[in-house]
Amino acid sequence: MRTLGLDDVTFWYPATANPALENITLDVGPGDIVALVGRGGAGASTLLLVAAGLAPRVTGGRLAGTVSRGARAGIVLPTPWTQLSGMAFTVWDEVAFGPANLGWPGHAISRHVDHALERLEIAPLASRDPASLSGGELQRVIIAGILAMDPDLVLLDEPTAELDPEGARAVWRLVRSLAGEGKAVLLATSDVDALPDVADRIVWLEQGSVRAMGEPSLLAEDALCEAGLGTTVAGLWRAAALPAPYPLTVVDAVQRWR
Amino acid sequence: MSALHPFSLLAIAAALPAFAWILPAPGGGLATATLALALALVPDVRAGARVVRVAVLTAAPFWLFLLLLHDLPTTVAMGLRITTMVASFVWLVAALPPDRLVEAMVARGWSLTLAYLFAATLSAVPVLKARAQRIVEAQRCRGLSPRGSVANRLRALRALALPLVLSALHEVDERAFALETRGMGSGVHRTPLAAPPDRPLERAARWALLLLCLAAVIWRLA
Amino acid sequence: MALSRALAFDGVGFSYGNVAALSDVSFEVAAGERVALLGRNGAGKSTIVRLVTGLVHPDPGSVWIGDWDTADLAPEDLARRVGSVFQHADQQLFARTLREDVGFGPRALGFPAREVRRRTDEALDALDLHAHAEQHPYDLSPALRKVGALAGALALEPSLLILDEPTAGLDRAWRARVADALREHAERGAALLVVTHDLTFAAETLERGIVLDRGRLACDEPLERLLTSAERLKPLGLVPPPIAALSVALDLPGRPVRERDAAHTLARVAGGRSAS
Numbered sequence: 001m002r003t004l005g006l007d008d009v010t011f012w013y014p015a016t017a018n019p020a021l022e023n024i025t026l027d028v029g030p031g032d033i034v035a036l037v038g039r040g041g042a043g044a045s046t047l048l049l050v051a052a053g054l055a056p057r058v059t060g061g062r063l064a065g066t067v068s069r070g071a072r073a074g075i076v077l078p079t080p081w082t083q084l085s086g087m088a089f090t091v092w093d094e095v096a097f098g099p100a101n102l103g104w105p106g107h108a109i110s111r112h113v114d115h116a117l118e119r120l121e122i123a124p125l126a127s128r129d130p131a132s133l134s135g136g137e138l139q140r141v142i143i144a145g146i147l148a149m150d151p152d153l154v155l156l157d158e159p160t161a162e163l164d165p166e167g168a169r170a171v172w173r174l175v176r177s178l179a180g181e182g183k184a185v186l187l188a189t190s191d192v193d194a195l196p197d198v199a200d201r202i203v204w205l206e207q208g209s210v211r212a213m214g215e216p217s218l219l220a221e222d223a224l225c226e227a228g229l230g231t232t233v234a235g236l237w238r239a240a241a242l243p244a245p246y247p248l249t250v251v252d253a254v255q256r257w258r
Numbered sequence: 259m260s261a262l263h264p265f266s267l268l269a270i271a272a273a274l275p276a277f278a279w280i281l282p283a284p285g286g287g288l289a290t291a292t293l294a295l296a297l298a299l300v301p302d303v304r305a306g307a308r309v310v311r312v313a314v315l316t317a318a319p320f321w322l323f324l325l326l327l328h329d330l331p332t333t334v335a336m337g338l339r340i341t342t343m344v345a346s347f348v349w350l351v352a353a354l355p356p357d358r359l360v361e362a363m364v365a366r367g368w369s370l371t372l373a374y375l376f377a378a379t380l381s382a383v384p385v386l387k388a389r390a391q392r393i394v395e396a397q398r399c400r401g402l403s404p405r406g407s408v409a410n411r412l413r414a415l416r417a418l419a420l421p422l423v424l425s426a427l428h429e430v431d432e433r434a435f436a437l438e439t440r441g442m443g444s445g446v447h448r449t450p451l452a453a454p455p456d457r458p459l460e461r462a463a464r465w466a467l468l469l470l471c472l473a474a475v476i477w478r479l480a
Numbered sequence: 481m482a483l484s485r486a487l488a489f490d491g492v493g494f495s496y497g498n499v500a501a502l503s504d505v506s507f508e509v510a511a512g513e514r515v516a517l518l519g520r521n522g523a524g525k526s527t528i529v530r531l532v533t534g535l536v537h538p539d540p541g542s543v544w545i546g547d548w549d550t551a552d553l554a555p556e557d558l559a560r561r562v563g564s565v566f567q568h569a570d571q572q573l574f575a576r577t578l579r580e581d582v583g584f585g586p587r588a589l590g591f592p593a594r595e596v597r598r599r600t601d602e603a604l605d606a607l608d609l610h611a612h613a614e615q616h617p618y619d620l621s622p623a624l625r626k627v628g629a630l631a632g633a634l635a636l637e638p639s640l641l642i643l644d645e646p647t648a649g650l651d652r653a654w655r656a657r658v659a660d661a662l663r664e665h666a667e668r669g670a671a672l673l674v675v676t677h678d679l680t681f682a683a684e685t686l687e688r689g690i691v692l693d694r695g696r697l698a699c700d701e702p703l704e705r706l707l708t709s710a711e712r713l714k715p716l717g718l719v720p721p722p723i724a725a726l727s728v729a730l731d732l733p734g735r736p737v738r739e740r741d742a743a744h745t746l747a748r749v750a751g752g753r754s755a756s
């Protein structure tokens with residue numbers, strides 16, 4: 001049973017000869033956390049837009065292959081300030097924007113919004129003007145706005161970009177709890193070191209195609225480390241010319257050492 | 259002002275410029291411009307004074323151009339009309355929170371996209387202002403001096419205006435994605451979060467205003 | 481250009497309205513020193529950046545850029561000594577080509593054309609941007625625009641370079657290039673003050689850490705010592721970066737925090753263990 005299925009998907013942006021995504025086949029099921037890693041421009045953001053149903057519908061361009069989505073998707077983009085509705089004067093209204101657009105009755109909206117505010121630990125900000133928030137607070141408001149719509153597929157593009165380390169840790173905890181509730185999560189991040197404790201599966205994108213896919217141990221593989229995409233610990237082991245397989249995390253390394 | 263229904267505020271902001279253009283100059287223009295500027299001061303004089311200042315400063319360049327191009331009577335006539343338009347718009351931005359407008363439109367059953375168009379125009383102002391501030395700061399830290407000769411100031415304006423426009427345009431795509439993913443354009447009827455109350459008296463007053471405008475047009479044409 | 485004391489904060493306090501953002505902050509940065517400015521969001525780091533660039537003035541206390549007191553100077557004056565890159569610098573570019581934008585600073589400061597050209601070329605060189613020099617900034621990715629903004633600051637050839645999250649959104653290759661350019665700049669005598677959450681980058685590129693906590697100076701010490709001390713970092717909302725954490729967990733001699741040092745030590749110790 002899959003929440004999202006991409007079958008041999010190739011996507012071209014409008015008026016571009018080279019596809020941004022090539023022959024992508026990927027499934028994400030309920031409770032899965034799949035992480036996309038790759039160099040800048042490898043296609044992770046585009047893939048998320050396709051998964052969200054925004055490409056090619058809103059972006060234009062051409063799509064070959066099939067995208068099957070069993071449920072409602074919500075996407076959080078890396079630039080929080082561009083995602084404000086522009087129609088809400090308070091954080092509460094901002095988070096309620098999505099549910100209201102879905103035509104839910106007032107009490108359902110209240111319930112979902114209050115719950116989302118609590119989960120993102122921003123209930124104290126409920127009556128603040130979104131325009132007055134810091135980047136980190138804004139990012140949490142946007143995530144809350146998407147969660148309030150109760151999507152079954154949550155798409156996150158660099159969710160920790162604007163956050164400090166504590167904020168980042170809170171987001172990773174949230175991601176795990178979302179999967180625990182049965183939501184499917186597909187995310188792109190450059191914070192590779194966080195992934196071994198968060199992701200179930202890693203997808204390595206290079207120039208629009210899947211170069212490799214597998215469990216988080218992929219992040220300690222030679223080819224990935226060579227490309228600068230492995231975890232710091234794996235990279236260090238490799239730099240020390242110690243034998244493979246390289247440890248993923250500090251905990252792994254300590255175990256290996258003993 | 260905040261007690262009035264958003265549509266009433268819109269009606270006033272539309273009616274004043276309409277009258278400015280319909281009624282004979284310069285009396286008509288003077289009356290409406292004065293009214294528009296006075297409106298800003300109604301609830302809160304200090305905040306109102308800021309609104310008046312913005313309106314006057316925005317209208318000033320137009321007066322300058324008019325003076326260069328036309329004789330004095332035409333300048334005054336057109337200047338007052340333009341001032342009315344500017345003052346009405348500035349007042350509207352200050353007096354009407356975009357979300358109340360959207361809720362009012364939605365409660366009335368209007369298309370959400372149309373509502374957004376209005377709301378985005380109104381709310382763009384503080385967002386752009388904040389960004390403009392940041393860009394000016396960044397450029398100053400690169401050595402750009404906003405003081406000095408006209409050539410200097412023009413260069414400074416370019417270093418502010420271009421990145422502002424470019425970055426705003428560049429983000430249009432992302433804004434479209436964000437709105438889509440949050441259900442806009444889904445075709446579903448949006449739940450109004452807090453529809454502002456609309457009193458029958460206000461409704462009647464708006465119609466009256468419209469009829470008055472039409473009457474004025476007919477009177478002018480006759 | 482190199483002054484012995486590049487930056488000094490002397491009893492600096494600053495409030496936004498009634499809210500105190502900084503209290504009694506004092507520290508000095510010498511020419512060629514590379515300092516990381518760390519702390520939670522809201523701890524006061526951005527306020528320090530605004531004080532250094534002259535966008536706001538300290539009250540009480542004073543901020544010195546070399547022998548200049550910022551109290552009497554505007555940001556455009558301080559640009560002769562301070563090169564800054566703010567967060568979201570990718571939004572400040574506007575010229576027709578990247579090259580032209582990088583040259584904006586030197587031109588604004590009034591340098592002759594030849595000098596502007598030299599500085600622009602060197603800055604583009606330092607960050608390996610020649611391939612993109614003739615492109616319009618908005619044809620480049622946000623990451624490249626960000627690096628372009630850094631090139632613009634380097635072109636000012638400042639005695640103090642202050643950067644706010646310079647590696648956010650950059651992949652590892654670009655982070656390495658930025659690290660190299662900054663180290664090079666510091667070797668020529670410039671002082672570096674970098675606000676960052678990326679402690680790995682800090683460990684690789686910088687040598688001293690100043691940590692702010694609720695507007696006050698909580699720590700000011702060598703990064704090597706700070707990053708390996710989890711008990712001190714935790715109450716400040718920070719966590720040792722992977723290499724430092726590994727150093728401590730494996731009890732590596734010298735507690736290296738940089739990849740190269742740690743790799744050498746690791747290899748040596750591993751070699752020693754397998755031999756015994």
